[in-house]
Amino acid sequence: MMRIFVTVSCILCLFACAGKYEEDVKEFPQIATIETGGSLLGVFELALNRNVPWELCWGPDDKLWFTEQEGRVCRLNTKTGELDTLLVLPEVWFKRTAGLLGMDLYQEKDGTIQAFLNYTYKQDSLITSRLVRYELKEDKLINPTILLEIPGSNSHNGSRVKISRNGLVYWATGDAHVYENAQDSTSVNGKILRLSRDGSIPADNPIPGSPVWAWGFRNMQGLAENSKGQWYSSEHGEASDDELNLLKPLGNYGWPQIEGFADTEKEKPHKRSDKIEPLRAWTPTIAPAGIVYYESSRLPALQNSILLVTLKAQSLRKIKMDRSGTKVLSEEILVDSVFGRLRSIAVSDKGEVFIATSNRDWNPAPGFPKSADDRILQISLAKDLKGNLWKSKPALVHQTNDGAGLYQRYCASCHKPDGTGVKDIFPSLVKNDKVTGEKTALLQLVLNGKEQMPSFAFLSDDELAAVLSYIRQSWSNESSDITSTHIRNYRHTNDQ
Numbered sequence: 001m002m003r004i005f006v007t008v009s010c011i012l013c014l015f016a017c018a019g020k021y022e023e024d025v026k027e028f029p030q031i032a033t034i035e036t037g038g039s040l041l042g043v044f045e046l047a048l049n050r051n052v053p054w055e056l057c058w059g060p061d062d063k064l065w066f067t068e069q070e071g072r073v074c075r076l077n078t079k080t081g082e083l084d085t086l087l088v089l090p091e092v093w094f095k096r097t098a099g100l101l102g103m104d105l106y107q108e109k110d111g112t113i114q115a116f117l118n119y120t121y122k123q124d125s126l127i128t129s130r131l132v133r134y135e136l137k138e139d140k141l142i143n144p145t146i147l148l149e150i151p152g153s154n155s156h157n158g159s160r161v162k163i164s165r166n167g168l169v170y171w172a173t174g175d176a177h178v179y180e181n182a183q184d185s186t187s188v189n190g191k192i193l194r195l196s197r198d199g200s201i202p203a204d205n206p207i208p209g210s211p212v213w214a215w216g217f218r219n220m221q222g223l224a225e226n227s228k229g230q231w232y233s234s235e236h237g238e239a240s241d242d243e244l245n246l247l248k249p250l251g252n253y254g255w256p257q258i259e260g261f262a263d264t265e266k267e268k269p270h271k272r273s274d275k276i277e278p279l280r281a282w283t284p285t286i287a288p289a290g291i292v293y294y295e296s297s298r299l300p301a302l303q304n305s306i307l308l309v310t311l312k313a314q315s316l317r318k319i320k321m322d323r324s325g326t327k328v329l330s331e332e333i334l335v336d337s338v339f340g341r342l343r344s345i346a347v348s349d350k351g352e353v354f355i356a357t358s359n360r361d362w363n364p365a366p367g368f369p370k371s372a373d374d375r376i377l378q379i380s381l382a383k384d385l386k387g388n389l390w391k392s393k394p395a396l397v398h399q400t401n402d403g404a405g406l407y408q409r410y411c412a413s414c415h416k417p418d419g420t421g422v423k424d425i426f427p428s429l430v431k432n433d434k435v436t437g438e439k440t441a442l443l444q445l446v447l448n449g450k451e452q453m454p455s456f457a458f459l460s461d462d463e464l465a466a467v468l469s470y471i472r473q474s475w476s477n478e479s480s481d482i483t484s485t486h487i488r489n490y491r492h493t494n495d496q
């Protein structure tokens with residue numbers, strides 16, 4: 001008996017060893033080097049030609065899982081570069097910012113790996129956003145169980161999904177473009193929801209019988225928990241005030257009455273003790289996306305910081321936190337404007353960092369996508385100086401208040417730096433009679449906003465005059481100035 005056991009285990013070992021031996025460890029090209037905090041970090045190119053990797057997750061199987069917005073779940077072996085597709089979801093409704101979005105993974109005690117996915121779905125004209133659980137079996141995701149369906153929309157669908165250290169599902173949802181949802185505690189939009197892995201509501205949720213855990217959010221794009229159980233989210237503001245928040249149960253984060261800090265006359269009356277201000281707000285906006293709380297000693301220069309990737313600002317940032325995790329000490333840009341839009345980030349158990357570009361999405365930056373897009377990159381200690389060297393720099397807010405500077409800060413993310421817009425989404429401002437025509441109608445639009453065009457009432461008279469005169473005189477528009485007196489009078493007559 002003993003002999004059989006020994007023989008069998010030897011054969012097993014032989015197989016296992018042979019398997020390992022055959023695994024072809026690949027050297028990935030180091031395409032750039034980042035210098036930060038006295039360390040050199042290499043940026044390695046792991047995968048090319050992907051299509052909007054929306055979420056990256058480090059799996060319990062020591063592989064890098066990712067979702068692609070059009071409806072695919074894939075898995076990358078970060079040692080060999082081998083890629084497999086675990087799931088294709090034809091029912092995903094993929095348009096602009098909607099599609100297959102957040103994902104997280106969980107390993108049950110019996111070893112089964114579960115994947116929790118969120119995607120938008122459209123039937124007739126009804127858009128919903130689904131949270132679905134799958135099981136991994138023989139390299140395929142099977143047995144879908146819908147845990148929750150909530151109202152979706154053309155935009156503001158969030159979302160990120162994270163499984164907490166104690167195995168609960170946290171889901172950061174968008175307001176579905178109905179701003180009032182965020183302050184309505186009976187709506188599940190504009191919320192952090194907290195569920196059990198079977199979709200039931202945990203008995204210790206702050207509102208008995210409700211999945212709502214925190215509210216007052218517009219459109220969250222990043223969610224992370226640290227080892228102390230503190231939760232953080234990143235969020236897109238309307239035209240100003242992107243946010244990084246420290247999340248608390250029953251916390252109200254202010255949208256739509258308060259954006260960023262409660263610092264304008266309109267916001268101040270809403271400032272009450274139950275409304276929580278962000279850790280950090282960004283105006284002009286940077287479009288913050290994925291976040292992780294980096295705690296590993298593997299890359300000491302990054303320790304105890306929130307790593308943030310951004311879309312509009314095309315950057316990877318290190319937001320150094322104090323020991324308590326409740327205060328931002330500094331913000332550094334590790335690299336920007338090189339890889340294009342960056343949407344997702346993950347950290348392996350060993351402390352390697354992974355990021356993914358989002359240059360094939362609906363709103364690419366000028367010059368993108370490039371032929372290799374989208375790419376999945378790894379950031380680890382550099383062995384050599386290779387590729388371009390990027391030195392991290394403090395994140396300073398540029399303050400050019402001339403029309404061109406204001407246009408680039410507030411308008412170019414949608415209407416594009418050269419005013420040409422995005423077909424069928426953001427109108428071109430070049431030779432557009434709404435720009436060159438009647439001044440009052442233009443002021444009315446820019447001060448009040450319309451549909452996806454945000455209101456810019458927060459800009460001062462001088463700033464509005466500068467940016468509007470700029471668009472009226474650029475790109476062969478050749479129209480007259482708008483003065484700050486004109487704006488002051490307009491605001492006075494219209495009580496703004």
Ligand code: HEC
Binds near residue numbers: 413425429432435
């Ligand atoms: C978040 C994206 C976004 C930003 C930022 C933005 N716009 Fe717009 N803008 C739009 C959209 C969408 C429309 C079309 C609105 C509609 O008619 O439904 C629009 C329409 C306009 C129009 C009217 C053009 C037309 O043909 O309808 C003008 C003028 C304009 N924007 C100026 C500006 C200026 C000036 C800024 C910066 C201060 C700005 N926009 C920032 C999205 C944006």
